[in-house]
Amino acid sequence: xxxxxxxxxxxxxxxxxxxxxxxxxxxxxxxxxxxxxxxxxxxxxxxxxxxxxxxxxxxxxxxxxxxxxxxxxxxxxxxxxxxxxxxxxxxxxxxxxxxxxxxxxxxxxxxxxxxxxxxxxxxxxxxxxxxxxxxxxxxxxxxxxxxxxxxxxxxxxxxxxxxxxxxxxxxxxxxxxxxxxxxxxxxxxxxxxxxxxxxxxxxxxxxxxxxxxxxxxxxxxxxxxxxxxxxxxxxxxxxxxxxxxxxxxxxxxxxxxxxxxxxxxxxxxxxxxxxxxxxxxxxxxxxxxxxxxxxxxxxxxxxxxxxxxxxxxxxxxxxxxxxxxxxxxxxxxxxxxxxxxxxxxxxxxxxxxxxxxxxxxxxxxxxxxxxxxxxxxxxxxxxxxxxxxxxxxxxxxxxxxxxxxxxxxxxxxxxxxxxxxxxxxxxxxxxxxxxxxxxxxxxxxxxxxxxxxxxxxxxxxxxxxxxxxxxxxxxxxxxxxxxxxxxxxxxxxxxxxxxxxxxxxxxxxxxxxxxxxxxxxxxxxxxxxxxxxxxxx
Amino acid sequence: xxxxxxxxxxxxxxxxxxxxxxxxxxxxxxxxxxxxxxxxxxxxxxxxxxxxxxxxxxxxxxxxxxxxxxxxxxxxxxxxxxxxxxxxxxxxxxxxxxxxxxxxxxxxxxxxxxxxxxxxxxxxxxxxxxxxxxxxxxxxxxxxxxxxxxxxxxxxxxxxxxxxxxxxxxxxxxxxxxxxxxxxxxxxxxxxxxxxxxxxxxxxxxxxxxxxxxxxxxxxxxxxxxxxxxxxxxxxxxxxxxxxxxxxxxxxxxxxxxxxxxxxxxxxxxxxxxxxxxxxxxxxxxxxxxxxxxxxxxxxxxxxxxxxxxxxxxxxxxxxxxxxxxxxxxxxxxxxxxxxxxxxxxxxxxxxxxxxxxxxxxxxxxxxxxxxxxxxxxxxxxxxxxxxxxxxxxxxxxxxxxxxxxxxxxxxxxxxxxxxxxxxxxxxxxxxxxxxxx
Numbered sequence: 001x002x003x004x005x006x007x008x009x010x011x012x013x014x015x016x017x018x019x020x021x022x023x024x025x026x027x028x029x030x031x032x033x034x035x036x037x038x039x040x041x042x043x044x045x046x047x048x049x050x051x052x053x054x055x056x057x058x059x060x061x062x063x064x065x066x067x068x069x070x071x072x073x074x075x076x077x078x079x080x081x082x083x084x085x086x087x088x089x090x091x092x093x094x095x096x097x098x099x100x101x102x103x104x105x106x107x108x109x110x111x112x113x114x115x116x117x118x119x120x121x122x123x124x125x126x127x128x129x130x131x132x133x134x135x136x137x138x139x140x141x142x143x144x145x146x147x148x149x150x151x152x153x154x155x156x157x158x159x160x161x162x163x164x165x166x167x168x169x170x171x172x173x174x175x176x177x178x179x180x181x182x183x184x185x186x187x188x189x190x191x192x193x194x195x196x197x198x199x200x201x202x203x204x205x206x207x208x209x210x211x212x213x214x215x216x217x218x219x220x221x222x223x224x225x226x227x228x229x230x231x232x233x234x235x236x237x238x239x240x241x242x243x244x245x246x247x248x249x250x251x252x253x254x255x256x257x258x259x260x261x262x263x264x265x266x267x268x269x270x271x272x273x274x275x276x277x278x279x280x281x282x283x284x285x286x287x288x289x290x291x292x293x294x295x296x297x298x299x300x301x302x303x304x305x306x307x308x309x310x311x312x313x314x315x316x317x318x319x320x321x322x323x324x325x326x327x328x329x330x331x332x333x334x335x336x337x338x339x340x341x342x343x344x345x346x347x348x349x350x351x352x353x354x355x356x357x358x359x360x361x362x363x364x365x366x367x368x369x370x371x372x373x374x375x376x377x378x379x380x381x382x383x384x385x386x387x388x389x390x391x392x393x394x395x396x397x398x399x400x401x402x403x404x405x406x407x408x409x410x411x412x413x414x415x416x417x418x419x420x421x422x423x424x425x426x427x428x429x430x431x432x433x434x435x436x437x438x439x440x441x442x443x444x445x446x447x448x449x450x451x452x453x454x455x456x457x458x459x460x461x462x463x464x465x466x467x468x469x470x471x472x473x474x475x476x477x478x479x480x481x482x483x484x485x486x487x488x489x490x491x492x493x494x495x496x497x498x499x500x501x502x503x504x505x506x507x508x509x510x511x512x513x514x515x516x517x518x519x520x521x522x523x524x525x526x527x528x529x530x531x532x533x534x535x536x537x
Numbered sequence: 538x539x540x541x542x543x544x545x546x547x548x549x550x551x552x553x554x555x556x557x558x559x560x561x562x563x564x565x566x567x568x569x570x571x572x573x574x575x576x577x578x579x580x581x582x583x584x585x586x587x588x589x590x591x592x593x594x595x596x597x598x599x600x601x602x603x604x605x606x607x608x609x610x611x612x613x614x615x616x617x618x619x620x621x622x623x624x625x626x627x628x629x630x631x632x633x634x635x636x637x638x639x640x641x642x643x644x645x646x647x648x649x650x651x652x653x654x655x656x657x658x659x660x661x662x663x664x665x666x667x668x669x670x671x672x673x674x675x676x677x678x679x680x681x682x683x684x685x686x687x688x689x690x691x692x693x694x695x696x697x698x699x700x701x702x703x704x705x706x707x708x709x710x711x712x713x714x715x716x717x718x719x720x721x722x723x724x725x726x727x728x729x730x731x732x733x734x735x736x737x738x739x740x741x742x743x744x745x746x747x748x749x750x751x752x753x754x755x756x757x758x759x760x761x762x763x764x765x766x767x768x769x770x771x772x773x774x775x776x777x778x779x780x781x782x783x784x785x786x787x788x789x790x791x792x793x794x795x796x797x798x799x800x801x802x803x804x805x806x807x808x809x810x811x812x813x814x815x816x817x818x819x820x821x822x823x824x825x826x827x828x829x830x831x832x833x834x835x836x837x838x839x840x841x842x843x844x845x846x847x848x849x850x851x852x853x854x855x856x857x858x859x860x861x862x863x864x865x866x867x868x869x870x871x872x873x874x875x876x877x878x879x880x881x882x883x884x885x886x887x888x889x890x891x892x893x894x895x896x897x898x899x900x901x902x903x904x905x906x907x908x909x910x911x912x913x914x915x916x917x918x919x920x921x922x923x924x925x926x927x928x929x930x931x932x933x934x935x936x937x938x939x940x941x942x943x944x945x946x947x948x949x950x951x952x953x954x955x956x957x958x959x960x961x962x963x964x965x966x967x968x969x970x971x972x973x974x975x
Binding site for chain 2: 044045046047048049050052059060061063066084085088089091092093095096125126156157159175176178179180181182183
């Protein structure tokens with residue numbers, strides 16, 4: 001336990017960890033001190049000056065972001081002197097700010113806007129007409145990379161983005177050029193801001209200076225609905241918010257989790273929602289008739305499925321997917337076991353490139369739930385070799401396969417083995433080579449449309465939430481389809497939701513021992529056997 | 538340069554002679570004896586104590602006691618210690634360090650060597666302003682001479698002490714005269730002053746303990762070592778010991794360099810030494826310590842002495858002792874505009890109040906000077922100053938706000954006149970030349 005010191009902020013006596021700054025101590029205790037340049041994931045710059053507070057006995061105001069707490073300090077955040085200094089910083093910033101909030105993408109989540117609303121109610125001394133007279137000090141817009149634009153005249157020079165590129169990515173693309181009021185953020189010649197974490201600077205920009213081209217003019221932020229989820233791009237399991245408008249995903253932004261992704265996500269994950277707009281979404285149940293897949297009714301497809309699975313007489317296998325939740329995979333296992341089968345396999349995931357930054361890492365394994373899928377099946381390793389052999393030798397005649405694996409095509413052997421099956425039920429969201437082999441095909445929800453859990457590469461079990469409803473059609477989570485099939489097969493599977501599924505899984509598999517859907521919470525929980533965190537921060 | 542040196546004391550005693558910049562000349566005047574004394578007879582701690590006892594205060598502007606500053610270095614640290622000599626003399630109205638660099642570089646080198654010995658530095662950097670091209674070359678040459686004679690380099694004077702001195706040229710930014718901006722610049726970065734703490738004595742250049750001293754401060758050190766703290770304390774006032782090299786500019790008959798004991802009366806300096814203001818004009822104001830200190834009106838200078846305490850008592854600062862004299866041909870709004878433009882141009886742009894405030898002040902002063910201001914602008918100006926003062930990382934914000942605040946306060950009538958008359962009311966004479974007899 002760190003040593004504690006006692007300080008008084010605005011008359012409240014607080015016991016705080018020694019070594020903390022006044023700003024951290026205040027924020028930890030719910031005392032709001034405005035701050036622009038301070039960001040918990042970056043070094044202290046102390047340049048915006050808005051977090052100044054009054055410490056009794058000190059001759060000058062102190063910037064609270066750089067002032068370490070001293071035992072016995074009496075601090076005021078609302079004194080006349082502090083309020084005047086705070087309002088003056090806002091006034092200074094606004095003197096040279098275009099005030100184009102009406103067309104600014106950041107409007108609604110702009111710190112300058114919010115703080116001015118809270119602390120900046122003073123007469124406008126830089127009157128509008130004189131402001132219009134001001135020469136344009138810096139050019140208005142500039143392209144920093146294929147992903148990011150800068151509105152340089154909105155910049156408040158907090159240097160967060162510069163520090164991010166120096167400290168988190170270590171790539172150092174951004175810098176200030178020029179001096180004083182003419183200073184502006186720019187990239188070095190021939191070195192655009194293209195690193196794979198670059199768009200984080202848009203999130204940390206306190207104003208609308210740095211903007212994500214993908215989100216530009218897409219939606220006013222106050223219309224966005226935000227829900228907690230997990231990025232499915234790689235096995236790092238970065239915590240994200242999925243933000244949608246009218247059931248359409250508009251933006252994915254990082255959700256802070258000190259054990260996983262700190263405050264950041266990579267651009268590959270951030271922008272991967274593009275495939276939501278693909279036009280090959282599977283919307284209806286389909287069934288193979290005279291060689292091709294034809295849409296059909298749910299009743300029809302269920303007749304075929306139940307008949308075929310019964311006919312296989314226990315020679316049924318389950319094929320899991322690291323793109324699907326633990327619950328979906330576990331549901332496959334439950335159904336296979338109900339049918340008297342025991343053969344389970346998880347297809348191999350795509351191993352791409354990992355990318356290491358000073359304070360972030362993009363995982364090589366491009367699947368969000370590799371560990372979870374295996375654990376749900378009670379398996380140790382990925383691969384379908386055994387399964388293919390059994391199909392080839394006729395020991396397996398039917399299979400239930402999860403899809404959503406967009407990165408990995410079927411291997412030659414898988415393609416030929418699966419083609420030999422008498423019956424292949426595939427649950428998938430988009431057309432894939434696996435779906436093309438199906439005898440029966442059911443439309444599945446994708447990760448943004450369902451509840452469940454993913455386990456990241458460090459063994460952290462994390463929940464994702466339904467952020468949008470599945471596109472028009474009949475798509476639902478895979479486990480729901482599997483439960484319906486189980487019911488149609490007159491199983492006695494007691495199941496109301498993903499929480500029951502997870503709890504049943506936790507009872508069966510040691511890896512999840514002691515966990516429940518509730519205890520995982522918003523920030524996740526580590527598997528007992530695999531404690532560890534991805535980031536040190 | 539030599540012809541503008543009017544008054545000398547021990548520091549500048551010999552600089553009026555031709556050839557004073559050579560090693561031979563310097564040795565002929567007893568140069569490098571203090572270094573020999575320090576290395577052979579004194580322990581580093583004794584050198585520091587002597588300087589501390591002498592009461593020598595920083596000549597860069599803030600007046601912090603030099604020996605005390607040296608004492609802030611961590612004891613028994615495992616990191617190397619660096620000495621940086623601040624020769625980035627760029628405060629408007631200040632041209633004293635230039636004299637040492639041009640005419641007496643060996644005094645600076647000897648002082649650098651003694652100071653390095655005292656603080657345990659084996660590398661010293663002389664950070665010289667970018668515009669001083671010739672001076673940098675002369676300094677390099679002097680360093681070579683000193684090195685060849687064994688006053689620098691390995692095993693100095695056979696005493697086992699090593700020291701390398703490097704000249705580092707700035708690129709022309711005023712802000713790099715601020716010690717942490719200087720350190721950043723020396724490290725090859727943008728000259729952004731650092732957030733303090735930590736102070737350079739703990740974390741300075743390359744993350745190591747560092748002492749930054751002004752050229753004139755360092756030049757005092759050999760004399761203190763040679764003649765003793767007691768002798769030094771006999772000069773000047775009780776708390777501002779020694780002499781000060783005043784650079785007088787503006788509307789006096791004999792502008793130039795005056796080395797006088799601390800505590801000389803402003804009126805004495807102006808009348809007795811500088812010959813008073815030009816005939817036909819009367820004194821309007823005096824800026825005693827470089828452009829960034831508050832101005833004194835002509836009626837305020839009576840009895841004000843040029844030492845740290847008297848200046849502070851008079852509501853201004855001794856600063857860099859660059860005395861700027863203004864007669865009644867000067868418009869204070871115009872003077873303020875000139876200054877504000879300088880600071881707006883030189884603000885590094887880190888801190889909000891300084892970056893935006895300096896720029897805003899330029900706009901307001903500009904419209905006031907051109908008769909387009911409003912009466913509210915005057916209070917606005919004063920309030921902007923208040924909003925900048927003591928609210929920035931480094932003192933550049935203060936340097937910009939202090940003079941403007943004082944101009945508004947002390948010459949308010951003149952500001953109001955600009956608004957009421959809708960024009961500048963002062964018949965300006967900008968044809969200042971150095972008088973021929975100088």
